[in-house]
Amino acid sequence: MSGWEHVAQAIAAGDASRTADEVLRLDTAGCHETARRLPRHIGPARQATQEHFDRLRAQITTENEHHRKTFIDAEVARGLSEDEAFHRWWSTGSYRAHHHDVDWTMRDDWIAPMLVAGAGTLGGAAAVATWIFRRDFAGRNGDLHLEPLLRVIAARPPEWQADLAVRVAGRLRGTSRQRADGTVALALELLRRTGAPLPDHEPLVAAWASTPPDLDDDPLAEHLIPRLFEAERVGRLLRDDRGAEGQDGRRSWLHALRDLAAAGRIEREALVDGCVRRFLRGGSTTDLRFFVRLHDLLEPRPRRQARTCRAHPARPGRPCGRR
Incomplete structure (x- = not known):
């Protein structure tokens, strides 16, 4: 089989990690062929995954019906009416024990390997950024598979990676959809890994503020903390932060910033x-x-006027208001 056929098989399997392995094995000709074929493969990949989902759902529905009928028939044989048997099916936990649901997010299983294949074979950073944010992939219900995606990106030249990081960050819009689908996580991780100059893009600041703070080890903190006070939507985004520890054990933004100041890492x-x-x-x-x-x-010290003067300096030749 050709390199493209191996990639197509990995996409059909919904396996982003395997897709990354196949992409990294491609020679130059294989990369070019894969990049050429990918856009036309979107429809078939989506259709194949939907058909697989429909078959699995039909199979699970049949199995669930079989378990229900078997239970009800057994209860009727013991002397219960069908209504009583059906009530017992629901009320005794038998329904939960024997009923299985299909994972609806599996309808998007084709997307992650397609993203990996494009990120590893398309030529320019601009083309890859456009591919990642392509409308065909925007409705996905699951997160991006960052590890395989970052693996194929890491095989590119450092300048190319930095260019991609800036382009992906510039496409952030601060939406809840981007926070949910992993695009924010991808943009921030690319910026951290490449050390690329951060674009002057307010949604990037809001996107960073939407993630749990890890300011001690985050290389973006030094550059983005001052922007928290300038970017729109940051205050609204953090309006419910009351300093309570999150369920994952991470500090709130309030306590993270306070602790950073207490440690002397920021004034x-x-x-x-x-x-x-x-x-x-x-x-x-x-x-x-x-x-x-x-x-x-x-707990600011009582130097209010001095701070106000620095924050809003007087025009030249006029007093700043300090007595």
Whole structure:
């Protein structure tokens, strides 16, 4: 079989890891053939996965019906009416014990390997960024499989990877869909791995703020913390942050920023001044709630006028208002 046929088989199996293995084995000719065939393979790959899903759903439905009928027939044989047997089927836990549901997200199993194949074979970083955000893939219900995707990207030249990181970050829109489908995680991880210059793109800041903070080890923190006070939607995004620890044990953004200042990794006054600048810009209560809580948590010293002057300096030749 040709290299493309091996890739197509991996896509048909819905196996992103196997697809990455096959892509990394391709020679130059195989990469070109795969890149040429991929766009036309979207329809067949989607259709094949849907047909597999439909067959599995029909099989599971038949099995569930068989278990239900067997149970009810046995209860009727013991003297119960069909209505009583059916009630027992539901009420005794027999339904839960014998009923199986099909995983509806498997209808998207073709998407992850298609993304991997495109990221590993399409020529330019611009083409790969367009491929990742292609509308055909936008409705997926599961996360991106980052490991195989990052593996094929890592095989590209460093300059190419940095270019892709900036392009993917620039396509973030701060939507809940992108947070849910793994696009945000991909953009942030590419920026961390490549060390590419961060684009001046406000949705990137909001996307970063939408993830659990790990500020001690995150190379993006130094660059993005100051932008938290400038980017729109950050305050609204963090409006419900009250400093409670998350279910995964990670700190809240409030405590993460406070602890960073307490450890001396960022000046407390810089965070306080950031809050003051945000207050001076104005906004709704919802937008400012997080910054008010952060300001209070930092317990600023009584140097209010000095901070206000730095945040909103007077015009040359005029006093700043300090007495």
